[in-house]
Amino acid sequence: MSKSILIAGGHGQVGSEFAALSTDQLRCVNLGSSELDICDESSLQSALDTHRPDALINAAAYTAVDKAETDSDAAYALNSDGAKQLALACSARNIPLLHISTDYVFNGKKNGAYLEDDPTDPQGVYGASKLAGEHAIQHCCSKHIILRVSWVFGQYGNNFVKTMLRLAAERDELGVVADQYGAPTSARCIARTLLMLAERCIERTEFPWGLYHLPSHPATNWHEFANEIFAQAKDIGLVQKIPIVNAITSSDYPTPAARPANSLMGSAKAIAEISACNWQEELTEVLLALKDQAR
Ligand SMILES: NC(=O)c1ccc[n+]([C@@H]2O[C@H](COP(=O)([O-])OP(=O)(O)OC[C@H]3O[C@@H](n4cnc5c(N)ncnc54)[C@H](OP(=O)(O)O)[C@@H]3O)[C@@H](O)[C@H]2O)c1
Known part of the structure; x- marks a missing residue:
């Protein structure tokens, strides 16, 4: 039977990707903030009543990582209070909540990849507000998956690429930061990855709910990433x-x-639906999509 998944923030950089992955069996309903405002209880309930999703x-x-430093109320309202509202609503309807979090919950001082159990220590308002959102979800909705990711890029929205x-x-x-x-x-x-997790957690009552990292490889720095972007972009015209x-330092x-000086995400948890991404291959796909858009 066909299942449906509601995507909050469905027009953002990650949210927009679900449209192309939607199938008849697993239908993604992408809603922007004007259709589903996660900070507005009535907007949230109305979207859930209308679409009756099997997962959210x-x-x-x-x-806006830098703006958050002087706009902390807004950052917490969305990243913590909004996440809590979603968690309460999903719990009340007994549907799974899948949520995205960030490497910015860590201080970046670890030598080696961050694992799920490593102590958190956000260095700014954005990271702290995202961590508060994780805690709210863990507290309010037992059927949850939190997927921490780092350095997101894609064909939609604004990003480093x-x-x-x-x-x-x-x-x-x-100059691009190399440290x-x-x-x-x-x-x-x-x-x-989130769709594969959603499919499995809708189908099975026994599911290893909780916090996961999504690793990506190979490890790099922003300077090397920039060089790879330019090399591939030149190759495809x-x-x-x-x-x-020029390689510069964070202090420049x-x-x-x-x-964080180190944002590398590793995982200590084995789950079939989560396998490391390969950013160099995915960069090629994104650049080709951007080339198509530019035509
Ligand atoms: N970008 C990164 O490098 C990065 C790194 C690590 C983790 N993450 C995490 O990955 C996730 C996705 O990030 P992204 O880069 O896709 O973000 P994004 O492009 O900034 O998209 C965020 C979306 O949130 C929506 N939004 C704002 N206020 C809302 C509200 N009150 N109710 C409902 N929607 C609202 C916005 O929709 P409207 O435009 O319609 O207002 C926007 O489309 C986030 O959880 C982020 O913390 C991102």
């Missing part, structure tokens, strides 16, 4: 020239919110 995926979030492509057209030379390590994760890989990319590029 939360791709909505306050993601699109910024680099724009800068390649504008500049001959730029923050991690791995980019494609929005498509996140959406695909998306950019005409490659700018000189101060931002209001501190970034």
Whole structure:
């Protein structure tokens, strides 16, 4: 029988990916904030009454990391209170809630990949508000999956890949931070993983609910990522020239919110639906999609 999944934040970078993955058997209903405002109880109940989903995926979030430092009420309202509302509503209707969280819950000082049980220590408002959202979900909805991801890129929304492509057209030379390590994760890989998890948790009463990391490989830094973007973009004819990319340090590029020096995500939990993404292959797919869009 056909199942349906409601996607909150369905028009964001990750949320938009679900439309292409929707099938007759597992139908994704993408709603933007004007159709489903997760901070508004009546909007939430009305969307759940209308669509009666078998599971809900939360791709909505306050993601302006630097702005959050001076706009903490808004960040907490969405990332913590909004997540809690979703958790209470899903619990009341006995449907699973799948939620996306972030590497920013960690301080970045670990030597090696972060595992699910590592102590959290967010360095800024965004990370703290996302951590508060995780706690609210864990407390309010037993049927939950929280998937922590890092350095998201994709064909929709704003991200590092699109910024680099724009800068390649504008500049001959730029500096990119080389002392923050991690791995980019494609929005498509996140959406695909969440859908596989949703399918399994809808079908089975016994499910290993809880917190998971989505690893991506190979490990890199932003400077190397930029070089790979430019090399691939030049190969497929998306950019005409490659700018000189100078390696700089985080202190050369101060931002209001501190970034973790190490964002690498590993997983200590074996579950069939979660396998590491390969960002280099996914980058090719994203660049080809952007080339198509530019035609
Ligand atoms: N971007 C990254 O690098 C990164 C890294 C790690 C983890 N994450 C996590 O990944 C998830 C998805 O991030 P993303 O990059 O896809 O974010 P995004 O592109 O900024 O999308 C977030 C979406 O949230 C929606 N939204 C805002 N207020 C809302 C409300 N009150 N009710 C419902 N929806 C609301 C926005 O919709 P409207 O535009 O319709 O207002 C927007 O489309 C988030 O949980 C984020 O914390 C992201």
